[in-house]
Amino acid sequence: MPRLPFYKGKYKLRYEMILINTLIAVVPFLLAVSAFYFYYMDNVKKRVDESVDLLFSQVSGRLEEYFDSIDDLSRIAFFNHSLQRTYLEGANKSAYDWDQFMAMKERIYPFLHMNASVKDIHLLDLSAGMPLVRSYSTGAYALKPAMYDFLQGMDRRELASGRLIFSGAFVSNGETMNEYLAVRRVRAIEEGRSYLNEMFLGVLVLDRGRINEIAADIGLNDRSVMQIIDREGRVVTSTNEPFALHDQDAASEPLDGDVRRVNGIPYLIKTSPVSKVDWQLVLYIDQEHLYREEQFIKWAVPVLVALIIAAVVVAALGFNLKMTLPIKKITDALHRVAAGDFNARLRFTYSNEITAVQDHFNHMTSEVERLTSHLLNTQQQVYEMELEKKQFQLSGLRSQINAHFLYNTLQAIRGMAVNEERDRIHRLIERLADYFRYVTKDEEFVPLREELSFIRGYVDMVRLRYGRQISFRDRVPEELEHAPILKMTLQPMIENAIFHGLERTRERGRIFLVAEAHEGELRIRVGDNGSGMPKERLLALRHALYGGAAAAASDGSGIGLRNVQKRIQLYCGAEYGLTVKSWHNRGTVVVLKLPLRAGEYAAASRREQA
Missing domain, CATH: 3.30.565.10 (Histidine kinase-like ATPase, C-terminal domain)
Structure with a gap:
């Protein structure tokens, strides 16, 4: 212990070299490993985002096609000239009679089979509120109280736009009903006093079956769940019904990028709006399954780094003990050369791989001294030649300008x-x-x-x-x-x-x-x-x-x-x-x-x- 200060002073340079060489070896490795880890995780996220975007695009595309077909059907049915004429005939009668109802049923019935998901078509007059003054349908499906509540609570400005509005899911006795509505405010297209006046509220009763098929056909694995949520936050359909029922009790609406635990499993949430309707696609991805490879990397990297650091320290210690003294002499000689002393020479009393540079260094300094002197002389000559060339060019240009002007002026005189x-x-x-x-x-x-x-x-x-x-x-x-x-x-x-x-x-x-x-x-x-x-x-x-x-x-x-x-x-x-x-x-x-x-x-x- 008393000799520790001596060894500390004697081996100070060696300790510094060990530390520096260790850092030189370890820091780039750590940076490379960190860069690889973040690059890998970024790629994982990109792959997930690309897969989710593709999935959402496919689902949204199929839903849009389906909603477009329903929209086309509503236009064909509600703006049919025969149907509107028959409706106007009944509207001009003071009483709501059975013959009129049957006539309207005959007009509506052909449109009922144009799309398999349409369960019934209703033409409602809600101008006087409830109870209904007039209501026509095929009688295949009776509207439920929750549906009437939805119709009466619809935004008048939204209805006035004339576009087809989809209701979302309805809940009855704690269970989600299989039917939802597509609603459009219909105006008269028949020439006459009623032209473009509001006639009735056209309602299509739709079965969720087609939407369920679209969601089920995407082929998700068992660890992911797709939900379609309406504007009220209710689940219209889900690829995992128990999952959906459990998640309906969640306190907050799912947000894109959130992580939520459902049935004790953490799920990464990705969302996307559904055009045509005010609905939302929500995808729940099992986070543990998604990042299972990352768990291995998280444990393997520290072990690998520790082994490499230990190997580098041992190697640096043995290597620097042999290199310190020759390197010091070489450094001193280089400092002298850098200061302009080209007479500096190396002289070692022993020989090894490092001291073999002695002859090369001495020859190099001699050559540097000779070349430096030659370069200075050459630069001086080049400078003088360029200076003479520039002066010659400038003199020639000035003479061109003066001669050109003098010639023109003398001609004028x-x-x-x-x-x-x-x-x-x-x-x-x-x-x-x-x-x-x-x-x-x-x-x-x-x-x-x-x-x-x-x-x-x-x-x-x-x-x-x-x-x-x-x-x-x-x-x-x-x-x-x-x-x-x-x-x-x-x-x-x-x-x-x-x-x-x-x-x-x-x-x-x-x-x-x-x-x-x-x-x-x-x-x-x-x-x-x-x-x-x-x-x-x-x-x-x-x-x-x-x-x-x-x-x-x-x-x-x-x-x-x-x-x-x-x-x-x-x-x-x-x-x-x-x-x-x-x-x-x-x-x-x-x-x-x-x-x-x-x-x-x-x-x-x-x-x-x-």
Whole structure:
């Protein structure tokens, strides 16, 4: 015991490695087992839900077919012209006579055999309440007091809808009756004074036998029970009558997903509404039988986990006692290499599988030192080459823009000279001087307000050159006036709007410029009310901008825009640049997108030029 602190300090790393390696081995296993368990249980639930949904779908489908057949029969019988005429003849008589009853019986009787579950058909006049003023039927089945109570208590608004309403189960002397009702308020269809007036309450007395057959035909096993429950919570039918009788005394209505004990057995409850009627399908599934495989997994997993943990601890203890010292030396050497000391070397005085890495490690550090030196030299050369390439590309693009504009302007001055327009030549040369004074600035990035001032002068110069009345308006928030922007990016957009947008329109040309900040970006929209572009030409221009095409549109309208696009992407990245939208004979809008942090690129540009 006195030597315990010594061994604790001596084997501290080993204890930590044992613990860590044990966790590394056990935790993934526990996660995998847990994931498997939950995955398995989820699959069990999914299989149960899918089976139940399929079962409910089959039962609901057959019930719907049955209810549809009853609905069709009620329409055929109650809206029969002969039957309604005979009924109206009796209604016009002051007394309820036997001849009228027999005449109505003859009219009703043929419909009684159209569906085997129909036990009788009643035509009731409840307008005066009870006792009945008139009641017609075949006499095959007499309505019970509970049925009359149901008929008198029916919701008038529900009856007024004209649809067929099913009653649900009736209980007499503590037992569920085999009959239930289908009821419809019937209106007259005979032309005359009674047309569409309410005539009688049509009642079909139905036998539960067909519903019992549908429930019994689903083929449930002995451990599951299917019930059909009406709107009052009474069981219409059940595949297990003793089960149903026992469960009628339950205090609460069964809810989907509940677990309820019936006869001491826990049942999982699944429910589904029955369309056409306000009934509900309820399926009771024996939970113990459903999850019997899960019980085995619940007991097997802890035993398996305990055995694996014990095996891992024993293996980790023996393994780490042999690995600790060589690993420590290797770790120290790696730390030295990571710190930049490529002269670090391993030297072991003994040999085993771990110490065999000594020669490989020493050779690796030598190679790393050599390759690192070579890589640094190569990166420096690549950087210098890329810098020269970018400067060359930017210089070429600037020269393209300047040469393009100078050529157009000199052509205009030449035309003015021919016409001896000295004043216009004088003013145009002044504007041209301002233009080149701005262009020859060393800065690649300028404040937005300076670019706007240059654009206003450029538009004025175009007016002088061509004598055109061009309206130019700009809207720039005050906080964006100092935002940095690549010099000479807006001029090609304005030039394109004038010479390729407004030249074909007879209306007064209007150009607008709007700047706004959006999610860390500067967005500038330049639009015109010119002739726009056909779809083919717009696609060609977009391909030249985004697809890297060497040629622009056939009329040269894309040269300046393509140069601007290249400059922006060289400085700011491929995610920035121009977007073009155009509507034929309506106008064109070009959107310029730059980062609001463009000042960083400006600073980088100045460092590269230096």
